[in-house]
Amino acid sequence: MSDRLIFMATRNDATVAGAETLVETAAALGIRRIGFKDVGLDRNGLAALHARIKAAGAESVLEMVSLDPAAEAAAARLAVDLGVDLLLGGRHSDAVLPVIAGHGLRYMPFAGAVSGHPSMLSGSDDEIVADAARLSAMDGVSGVDLLAWRRPGDAAGLIAKVVAAITPKPVIVAGSIDSPAAVTAVVAAGAAGFTIGTAAIEGSFAGAAPELSAQLGAALKALAEAEGRISAAGTVDLARAFAGFDDCWSPRIGGRINDMHLKLVKLSGAFVWHRHEVEDELFLVTRGRLLMKFRDRDEEVAAGQFIIVPHGVEHCPVALDEPCEVVLLEPATTVNTGTAGGGRTVTHLKSI
Known part of the structure; x- marks a missing residue:
């Protein structure tokens, strides 16, 4: 199974109550990367959720949506303490990098100007691409987190430009992936992965029943189709x-x-x-x-x-x-x- 899909147990950029149950649903479908945001639950709640993710055999992902330096440093410290595998988001790499240095944590900050809650992206393609290149050149930065669909304009085109600018480092696309067409665009543009949370939890991923298992199943099917991993073979009598x-x-x-x-x-x-x-x-x-x-x-x-x-x-x-x-x-x-x-x-x- 592809690791491109990252299930986020979050709605509107906040970790949801009862997220541990959602983790079980995602893990049962074979999803191997499961994450949460740094807001929505207290430290103990996030620690329990992280433990459940690791117990399910998945890679843990923490996305920072707090956008001030102190909050990002605190979220990075939490990621280190919990043993998170992948740290996404945030805008203040100067506050995060000293905290995670030497801990083997992969870190992919937001590219471009990000503000608000839920997080929104602004800036021209050239500005975002330049910022992605600047960030990816830093020691300790593994790639970038791109809110391509949280900005008016050609999301797929922006993804392709950022991918080309920072290759071989990866791009994770976050926010508002809610249809097979969006999944196909992410794959075609060369992104290494994408997050899906609100759409699946609210039952708004296009063409699927509202239950979480059906929503994630539809996203996984769309991903398999986009990657050419659908089998045409049937049973033979x-x-x-x-x-x-x-x-x-x-x-x-x-x-x-x-x-x-x-x-x-x-x-x-x-x-x-x-x-x-x-x-x-x-x-x-x-x-x-x-x-x-x-x-x-x-x-x-x-x-x-x-x-x-x-x-x-x-x-x-x-x-x-x-x-x-x-x-x-x-x-x-x-x-x-x-x-x-x-x-x-x-x-x-x-x-x-």
Whole structure:
């Protein structure tokens, strides 16, 4: 799963009461980065929330929305004390960097002029890009936090410009991600991640039921689609697949797994003695019985059993029942007759 999505247990830039329950929902969906703001709960509440995030196996994220130097320094100290993994936001790097120095904390301050609560971004593209470049050049700054959708204008275009300006350091996009289109834009612009909180908690992520699990599920689906991680594969009924052809000793490709082919083959009688110089083969019998003849012994393989033939080993498959139906798993380079060749060789395989 991609780590681009950061779930924030926050609404309108404040950590919400009952956030620990929200953490459980997010963690159950496989979200691996979960965060909170430095306002909304007291120190004990934030400490308990952080502990729940870490217990769920997630990376913890604290975003600072307090915008005065003293408050940011206090939030940074809290992040250090709790053992937060990623510190986002804030505008006063001069107050934060001395606090987090030597603690291994990744820090990504806001780029551009930020004000108000909820935080809003202002300034021209050039001004924001220049500020992002200035910040990312500082020792101790890991990247920038960009409120791209909290400012009028072309959010996706701004993200792309900031990404280009500070690469290889990452950009996290925060604020107002509330639709699949916004997620797609974030990915297309090259951002390393984005936060989602208010939209999911309030049930306003477009095209999804209002429950938090459905909202986050829709955001994760949009992210998977944007990253090209959606599978087109469905289930295959073996009985129906085998019923679709009659010829024996002519494997059909049923699927591809990396550099491997999963093949379906019907067997009748005996095949030829042969070996494969570099390819191992797995024979899984789904119907009937197979006799695998080796130079030193014979092995009977019943339905529901499999046998592996290592490369270099001479063998001769024989169908004890006709037809015997077998699923093969072998490298895509495997030719059915191996080194023997001959008239029973099949080089152009059909697919089911």
